Amino acid sequence: MAYQFDFAPVFEHTNLLLSGAGFTLALTAVGAVLGIGLGIVGAICRAWRIRPFDSVFGVYVEIIRNTPFLVQLFFIFFGLPALGIKMTEWQAAVLAMVINLGAYSTEIIRAGIQATPRGQLEAAASLALSRFQIFRHVVLRPALAKVWPALTSQVIIVMLGSAVCSQIATEELTFAANFIQSRNFRAFETYFVTTALYFVMALLIRQLLMQIGQRYVVGRAG
Amino acid sequence: MTMTRRPFLRSLCGLVAGVAVAGVIGSTDAHADVLANVQKTGTLRVAVPQDFPPFGSVGTDLKPRGYDIDMANLIGKELGVKVELIPVTSTNRIPYLTTGKADLVISSLGKNPDREKVIDFSDAYAPFFNGVFGPEDVALSKVEELDGKTVGVTRGSVEDLELTKIASPKVTIKRFEDNNATISAYLTGQVQFVATGNVVAAAVNDMTKLRRLGAKFLIKNSPCYVGYAKGEAALGAKLNAIIAKAKQDGSLDAIAQRWLNAPLPKDL
Amino acid sequence: MFVQFSTWDIVRNLLEGGKWTLALSLIAFILGGGVGLAILFARIARNRLLQAFAKTYIEVFQGTPLLMQLFIVFFGLSLVGVDVSPWLAAALGLTLFTSAYLAEIWRGCVEAVPKGQWEASSSLALSYAQQMRHVILPQALRIAVAPTVGFSVQVVKGTAVTSIIGFAELTKTGSMLANATFQPFLVFGLVAAGYFALCYPLSLYAKSLERKFHVAR
Numbered sequence: 001m002a003y004q005f006d007f008a009p010v011f012e013h014t015n016l017l018l019s020g021a022g023f024t025l026a027l028t029a030v031g032a033v034l035g036i037g038l039g040i041v042g043a044i045c046r047a048w049r050i051r052p053f054d055s056v057f058g059v060y061v062e063i064i065r066n067t068p069f070l071v072q073l074f075f076i077f078f079g080l081p082a083l084g085i086k087m088t089e090w091q092a093a094v095l096a097m098v099i100n101l102g103a104y105s106t107e108i109i110r111a112g113i114q115a116t117p118r119g120q121l122e123a124a125a126s127l128a129l130s131r132f133q134i135f136r137h138v139v140l141r142p143a144l145a146k147v148w149p150a151l152t153s154q155v156i157i158v159m160l161g162s163a164v165c166s167q168i169a170t171e172e173l174t175f176a177a178n179f180i181q182s183r184n185f186r187a188f189e190t191y192f193v194t195t196a197l198y199f200v201m202a203l204l205i206r207q208l209l210m211q212i213g214q215r216y217v218v219g220r221a222g
Numbered sequence: 223m224t225m226t227r228r229p230f231l232r233s234l235c236g237l238v239a240g241v242a243v244a245g246v247i248g249s250t251d252a253h254a255d256v257l258a259n260v261q262k263t264g265t266l267r268v269a270v271p272q273d274f275p276p277f278g279s280v281g282t283d284l285k286p287r288g289y290d291i292d293m294a295n296l297i298g299k300e301l302g303v304k305v306e307l308i309p310v311t312s313t314n315r316i317p318y319l320t321t322g323k324a325d326l327v328i329s330s331l332g333k334n335p336d337r338e339k340v341i342d343f344s345d346a347y348a349p350f351f352n353g354v355f356g357p358e359d360v361a362l363s364k365v366e367e368l369d370g371k372t373v374g375v376t377r378g379s380v381e382d383l384e385l386t387k388i389a390s391p392k393v394t395i396k397r398f399e400d401n402n403a404t405i406s407a408y409l410t411g412q413v414q415f416v417a418t419g420n421v422v423a424a425a426v427n428d429m430t431k432l433r434r435l436g437a438k439f440l441i442k443n444s445p446c447y448v449g450y451a452k453g454e455a456a457l458g459a460k461l462n463a464i465i466a467k468a469k470q471d472g473s474l475d476a477i478a479q480r481w482l483n484a485p486l487p488k489d490l
Numbered sequence: 491m492f493v494q495f496s497t498w499d500i501v502r503n504l505l506e507g508g509k510w511t512l513a514l515s516l517i518a519f520i521l522g523g524g525v526g527l528a529i530l531f532a533r534i535a536r537n538r539l540l541q542a543f544a545k546t547y548i549e550v551f552q553g554t555p556l557l558m559q560l561f562i563v564f565f566g567l568s569l570v571g572v573d574v575s576p577w578l579a580a581a582l583g584l585t586l587f588t589s590a591y592l593a594e595i596w597r598g599c600v601e602a603v604p605k606g607q608w609e610a611s612s613s614l615a616l617s618y619a620q621q622m623r624h625v626i627l628p629q630a631l632r633i634a635v636a637p638t639v640g641f642s643v644q645v646v647k648g649t650a651v652t653s654i655i656g657f658a659e660l661t662k663t664g665s666m667l668a669n670a671t672f673q674p675f676l677v678f679g680l681v682a683a684g685y686f687a688l689c690y691p692l693s694l695y696a697k698s699l700e701r702k703f704h705v706a707r
Binding site for chain 3: 149153174194198203
């Protein structure tokens with residue numbers, strides 16, 4: 001059973017791998033922007049106890065965090081059509097990622113908001129800043145700055161977790177890998193290349209988010 | 223920036239080096255005689271599917287059952303050895319074989335030239351009757367009429383290979399992870415048509431009232447083969463002898479009747 | 491040809507799968523915690539080489555999918571002539587994954603200990619080890635408890651990928667049953683309930699610890 005490595009049959013499908021990687025990145029980008037946006041809304045409702053949204057977000061967070069992403073994806077893709085909501089596998093994948101990341105970032109950002117001392121709010125109010133200005137400069141930015149590393153990690157977890165979307169025929173990177181190895185049976189070669197691609201993507205995302213954090217979040221939060 | 227870039231490069235180099243080392247050592251691996259080994263240990267380890275009825279599925283006790291499992295037991299009986307079933311998925315079935323963790327893969331494998339470079343195939347042991355199914359009120363009788371339509375199929379299955387071969391690029395093929403996802407996609411209206419085994423379609427029609435699977439046209443009968451490691455000529459010859467005998471004495475026909483509700487085709 | 495499954499048959503088998511999920515989670519958490527601690531010490535050590543090693547370790551095992559890690563440990567080592575049992579491979583893969591994340595979470599906690607504490611303790615002429623043991627770690631530990639328990643929820647869910655090396659844990663059992671019964675909603679609804687039953691108590695525990703810590707502060 002001497003196994004001869006041969007990467008050529010994998011590289012025949014380079015285009016598929018690259019487009020898969022591109023789709024994974026796109027899914028992650030859309031999921032991250034909308035998911036963190038949702039997380040900010042959720043975190044404010046939770047941290048400021050805005051009724052009834054705080055309890056709605058509380059239940060949402062617990063349900064999503066304590067069940068597997070795969071099941072969430074199945075219910076969106078196979079379950080929602082029963083209610084008359086039909087979507088393509090891409091829309092389902094994006095929605096699942098937004099909902100998933102939204103729950104985690106609600107909790108992460110809430111912790112950041114609650115860590116901002118109350119005195120700062122009072123000080124800001126005495127400076128005659130508008131409510132929106134207070135929110136933006138005194139609440140949100142310092143909170144995001146505190147939890148930016150945790151958010152970055154969570155985005156990478158979601159990126160790696162998006163592999164599951166291949167199960168509903170979303171043609172992202174893991175789909176490409178499984179498609180290729182189902183054709184040529186080169187599982188090792190395919191997975192080595194795929195793992196390397198995921199790794200490079202994780203490093204890229206970390207770098208990019210660190211830059212964004214430095215530039216727009218941490219830097220000005222002072 | 224420079225501080226963070228260094229580990230990046232270093233880890234990348236590490237990964238590449240690891241792959242290279244694995245490649246070098248892996249290719250010098252010793253040659254083993256699987257058949258002699260099976261007879262010596264008295265155990266035949268067979269990788270079988272557990273999520274692909276009727277070829278391999280689970281009973282209420284979660285033990286594998288199906289055409290492929292019966293085939294594994296038939297081969298074990300002929301060799302006079304015990305059969306150890308290893309439940310596998312379409313993702314890991316070949317690695318089990320190429321790393322010597324399994325002696326055979328009986329997992330409704332179809333063959334193509336690329337696959338034949340990695341493992342060897344026996345003679346055909348099972349027919350695969352599959353077709354394209356869709357709503358009963360939609361007329362569709364040949365593959366050309368699928369243009370512009372969406373068909374769901376289980377990724378890597380025989381029907382995936384065959385449909386990919388015959389369908390024009392105008393057909394959108396959605397490849398799902400397993401039969402459950404493929405069938406669910408059809409039942410919930412996510413795809414217009416599915417390509418699957420006749421027996422699977424019949425069983426689904428029995429079980430659910432959601433949306434019926436009406437037979438549209440048959441994909442050519444594409445047989446399945448037993449997979450074994452490269453360079454095991456003795457094992458291959460023995461397997462082919464066993465399969466030929468089982469075709470003659472009717473035992474393979476009995477398996478086909480049991481799981482496919484159809485006799486074994488004469489030309490298999 | 492297709493067997494009929496009663497709801498009890500489905501539940502019974504899922505409970506069986508749940509046991510594997512639980513066992514794998516415990517292994518991941520105990521071994522991953524131990525190794526994670528070692529990586530943490532390397533990461534915050536004053537030795538540059540140790541730091542770089544820990545940093546690379548964390549980056550590699552956080553940056554690649556656990557599924558691929560398991561695949562390479564189980565099948566890859568086999569190719570180079572090292573035969574690994576599924577249990578060993580699962581333990582190894584889950585340990586690498588868990589320890590990388592825990593080390594990073596804990597590093598954040600150590601860094602959250604105010605700088606003044608370091609300065610104060612070094613002015614007392616404590617050695618690095620003494621500072622760690624008596625001043626920094628006890629404080630970091632308090633901060634670390636809640637996120638650590640929180641991460642354990644991710645570990646429980648993460649064990650699902652061990653099906654690639656043959657474990658029929660909760661998710662895999664669910665997919666086998668769904669493919670045998672074609673009742674995905676019932677099966678995966680129950681799978682979700684199973685994970686919820688395993689994870690929710692952990693989440694609650696994390697919350698109560700978090701509250702306790704805030705009060706203590």
